[in-house]
Amino acid sequence: MEDFRLRVFYSVARHHSFTKASAELFITQPAVTKHVKALEDMLGLRLFDRKGNTIVLTPPGEVLFRYAGQIFDLYQEALFELNSFKEDLKGSLRLGASTTIAQYLISPLLASYYERYPTIQLSLQTGNTEMIEHAVSAKEIDLGIVEGKKHHAGLKYHDFMEDELVAVVHTNSRYSRLKEITLAELSTIPMVLRERGSGTLEVLETALQERGIRPSSLTVVMHLGSSESIKSFLEHANCLSILSSRAIEKEVRSGQLKIVSIKDFRLPRTFSFVHLQGLPEGLAAGFMTFARRYYNP
Incomplete structure (x- = not known):
């Protein structure tokens, strides 16, 4: 063909x-x-x-x-x-997902994929963006979904879906009275951020550098390895964090967390599929199609 x-x-x-x-x-x-x-x-x-x-x-x-x-x-x-018209569609697909995607997006997608293709064996490896990219490079997984910048020459990236990072505080925090802050004010507020190697931290630091702001000027009190641990930390500390809007939907609706606008500063990003340079295998390419249609019907 x-x-x-x-x-x-x-x-x-x-x-x-x-x-x-x-x-x-x-x-x-x-x-x-x-x-x-x-x-x-x-x-x-x-x-x-x-x-x-x-x-x-x-x-x-x-x-x-x-x-x-x-x-x-x-x-x-x-x-x-x-091939989906064949009754004997089989095989194994090794997936990887960075932390935010694994926690808030992948489970319903995998369940729906399993219901449609029960004879395909799925496995999922999780970690931050850097870990997933390494797993793809090492051929430990067939396809990854990551949330950082595209920067590995030996890997190929395909846009999956849009996301946005937002500033967030707990409603019990002294900073919950804030509605909007400037970038200058952001540097004065104690912050808890994701760990080095995470796509979330990389996007934030890149955006700050593009505005001429050194990431080291932020008042970072701690780095934590997941959005869930950060949300728990915010519940007990007067701090602000930068998290995916998808990670805090439930807490914002329930009134536990509050989004604080940063004047003239947005942090959009794109979740991406990643695989080795060249064409992905059939099951990996098919999963990409299925995932896009699942979230963008």
Whole structure:
């Protein structure tokens, strides 16, 4: 169903190397060159340039590379959808989810997936974003869902769903009278934040640095390893935290926690699927499709 020439081009573009593409695709290097030239002849465009010993994409090559990734994603999703008509759809899928996603999003999704595909064996590893990315790189899991910035060259990221971090205090805290604060005032309030390596902390620190504010200027009294432990800490301390809006929905509705607006400062972020560079396996691609449709019907 797919054009092998496009797959060869995509492999060369990812690796910036005809030799590495040859090894990945189990074909000879002359065959790689032949397929790329055939694609260039068909399109009437040059897709690669050589700069010394480096292979670089031309502007048309960059456009094709972007669309090729989307084409292969859709192809894998289509195969999974078609395979779902078979009664014997089986296999195992090793998933990983960073802490916030594991605590507040993944369970109902996994339950729904199990009901639809009971013969697929699922496993879930949890940890902060850095841990999940490491597990993907080490091939300990097939697919991760993380909440931090996209920064590992050896991994491929796909947007999953939007989230936002907010400033929050317990309603018993002396800071619960606050409705809005400035960034300057934020630095003066005792804070309890997520641990180093978490996507939540990374997003916050990056946003502060973009505004010319050193994260070390915050009055951080403690770092904790989960949103649940932070919420418990806030119940007994006059502190403020930065947490996912999804993590505090129940407590805000019940009146236990209160969101404090920070003037002219928002912290949107995107939850992302992450896997090794290249195309995800069929079950991983299918799970991505299922998850997107579950949360965005």
